[in-house]
Amino acid sequence: MHEGSGSARGIAVAEQERIRAIPMSLSPASKTRPNDATLEQTLRDAVQNVYKSGNLENLTVRRIRKSVEDDLNLEEDFFKTDDTWTSKSKLVIQAEVVRVDYRW
Numbered sequence: 001m002h003e004g005s006g007s008a009r010g011i012a013v014a015e016q017e018r019i020r021a022i023p024m025s026l027s028p029a030s031k032t033r034p035n036d037a038t039l040e041q042t043l044r045d046a047v048q049n050v051y052k053s054g055n056l057e058n059l060t061v062r063r064i065r066k067s068v069e070d071d072l073n074l075e076e077d078f079f080k081t082d083d084t085w086t087s088k089s090k091l092v093i094q095a096e097v098v099r100v101d102y103r104w
Helices: 008-021 036-053 061-071 083-103
Strands: none
Touching: 008 083, 036 061, 036 083, 061 083
């Protein structure tokens, strides 16, 4: 059965497509910065960990970004200052929230 584009699952799929359309960082990754796939997966894992903990007050873009920056030893405000990751991190977090909400 095909799900409507307005369903939670349809929204999550649409967000995934938007995320994939964002170009990967054009500059070579620094030796201390994880690759883009690791950054994206760690953002997703952080969202899942907040759900598992039950501390949903920590389920904000700002707090998830900060948590991942700390976990990966990234420079402070990396997700706010990197041209690609400012929007991409927000989309990844929002898409993961929709995906996890849909499963619950």
